[in-house]
Amino acid sequence: MNEKERARRPGGRSARVAAQVHQAVTELISERGYGNFTVGEVAARAGVADSSIYRRWGSLETLLSEVALTRLNTQSPMPDTGTLSGDLRTYAAQVAREITGPDGPAVLHLAIALSSSGERGRQAGESLRAERTRQLQGMLDRARDRGEPALDAFDVLDHILAPMYIRVLFGTELTPEYVDGLVDRML
Amino acid sequence: MNEKERARRPGGRSARVAAQVHQAVTELISERGYGNFTVGEVAARAGVADSSIYRRWGSLETLLSEVALTRLNTQSPMPDTGTLSGDLRTYAAQVAREITGPDGPAVLHLAIALSSSGERGRQAGESLRAERTRQLQGMLDRARDRGEPALDAFDVLDHILAPMYIRVLFGTELTPEYVDGLVDRML
Numbered sequence: 001m002n003e004k005e006r007a008r009r010p011g012g013r014s015a016r017v018a019a020q021v022h023q024a025v026t027e028l029i030s031e032r033g034y035g036n037f038t039v040g041e042v043a044a045r046a047g048v049a050d051s052s053i054y055r056r057w058g059s060l061e062t063l064l065s066e067v068a069l070t071r072l073n074t075q076s077p078m079p080d081t082g083t084l085s086g087d088l089r090t091y092a093a094q095v096a097r098e099i100t101g102p103d104g105p106a107v108l109h110l111a112i113a114l115s116s117s118g119e120r121g122r123q124a125g126e127s128l129r130a131e132r133t134r135q136l137q138g139m140l141d142r143a144r145d146r147g148e149p150a151l152d153a154f155d156v157l158d159h160i161l162a163p164m165y166i167r168v169l170f171g172t173e174l175t176p177e178y179v180d181g182l183v184d185r186m187l
Numbered sequence: 188m189n190e191k192e193r194a195r196r197p198g199g200r201s202a203r204v205a206a207q208v209h210q211a212v213t214e215l216i217s218e219r220g221y222g223n224f225t226v227g228e229v230a231a232r233a234g235v236a237d238s239s240i241y242r243r244w245g246s247l248e249t250l251l252s253e254v255a256l257t258r259l260n261t262q263s264p265m266p267d268t269g270t271l272s273g274d275l276r277t278y279a280a281q282v283a284r285e286i287t288g289p290d291g292p293a294v295l296h297l298a299i300a301l302s303s304s305g306e307r308g309r310q311a312g313e314s315l316r317a318e319r320t321r322q323l324q325g326m327l328d329r330a331r332d333r334g335e336p337a338l339d340a341f342d343v344l345d346h347i348l349a350p351m352y353i354r355v356l357f358g359t360e361l362t363p364e365y366v367d368g369l370v371d372r373m374l
Contacts, residue, residue: 112299115358122358129357158369162353163345170316171302171309182345
């Protein structure tokens, strides 16, 4: 069931199960890090049957990607500051904070693990990235509609996000000056 | 005479052991992928004792990083075409070929696994990257000495290598046009 369908049936049994399962995943992530638990452990923690999780999400990968998207949308919503420069700076700082936080490398490892864990994982990773890219392009399109330069979400991915991701994956520090420098270079 | 000095003596017993161990690692990598084997399996394949590997390399991570560096230096030596543009295009195309080849994602996963596998892995990954960065800076410095623009190896890492790495890690295709576009943008 997707977000829209759930939104149409607030308070239903499905919605309660989804909330319990998301909560269980969030707790297991904070206790053990992304990927260090099984569907059975999520089910036990949420007080639901394993089969309920498989029926609704199909796989642990799909569930993890849904929880990751919910987390990103809550903790790092796309900014709307009124200027392209303000939006990009705020967004880059949010992403930097997210990926250097306690779960940050784990979130990146999850994205990579999904992409290399078979067709189902690849699709789950792809749908997570597609949704965040769509949101990012929306932020850039608002700037263009205000008469500011038109940027492409993939340029932001390549020249602001990718350098930050690689530095974190390689264990290098991200300073605010470095992050601002990536934005300045793009602007 | 320390381990390093002994390893440098061509034809010595140390050099033979190193060659056998590198060969065993290369075979295991091509059969199973980076990281899917133990020191014991490398030792058995190379016909040496586990303790010889631990004594010389200290850990599987250090050995893997040495083999990865040897492989990169052989298969993707820094180009010297006589122009900055030619060097960067050749280098970017080599890296693209390397990371999209059969072992490419595995090499990137190794670099990332090293960085997140404790202090010894972090140091091995760091020394691998430091050596390649030093070589890359040498290529850029030759261009500067010819009167071409002076570039920094970290700019090449951030804006040519990082976007390619992230696309490969996320399972996206790298086209030659895309790779050339990254170089054009930098030049």
